[in-house]
Amino acid sequence: MSKKILITGAGTGFGKATAFKLAKLGYQVIATVEAVAQIYALEQEAQQQGLSIQVEKLDITDDLDREFIANFDIDILLNNAGISEGGAVVDIPEYRLREQFEVNVFGTILLTQKFAKKFAKRQSGKIIFISSVAGLTTDPFTGAYSASKHAIEAFAEALNKELHEYNVKIATVNPGPILTGFNDRMFETWKHWYPEDQADALFDYSQLSFPHQQYEPDQVSDIIVDVVTEQQKTYRNLAPKEIEADTKKQMHEKWDRLIHSDAQRDPLVEDAYELEPETPNGK
Known part of the structure; x- marks a missing residue:
């Protein structure tokens, strides 16, 4: 019998692409999306490709949604849902910082707890976290997002040790600078700050872009x-x-890094000023 996998954040990007590829391989896929309005379009696209994909609504920050989804019997949990909040550490408003952690950390881990206990009790299961290279390194203007992914790395590492004796497998996937629009939209979240927060900002975000050339997403x-x-x-x-x-x-x-002894712009900050949004590297 084919394995059943639940994928969060499957309405777009990596989650959606993975859902379709696994369905083609014969996996029983439960693709979850944040909004009810996304369900029909995803179901129709799957039907057009002759694929059987079960689509469910799941906002991982919603207690009731998590309780509902936890009733499904699955073999693999793929934690893919996430958001990216851009802005310098000195500028990013509290309400945006909290939202970053509510989705990427609290929502993800609270959902994971529900399935991890089931997996442990039956002595089988797999949990995969879509982390980021930002969970290992940190760029300027991505501190909030990077911190949330560093937190996920810590939780994953702890789970890997804690659930070893229960035969539950843990893995992380760390995408680098990938051209899906996700990274570039991170550098536009300042547009949704309150006007007073924009006015008080140390940096002019209208002049900044994601500081890396980006790879193809497949x-x-x-x-x-x-x-x-x-x-x-x-x-x-x-x-x-x-x-x-x-x-x-x-x-x-x-x-081996020394504490700064002079005032000069970091090379990645300079790249953020120089690069155009959505710059591909052709790879």
């Missing part, structure tokens, strides 16, 4: 599928693979 959903199907057996899975060496370099660099 390679991420391909890696997620490989982790689900266990073609890829590693705990941590960066996508694309070619960013791994630079990511490790950035992580190790902090050990």
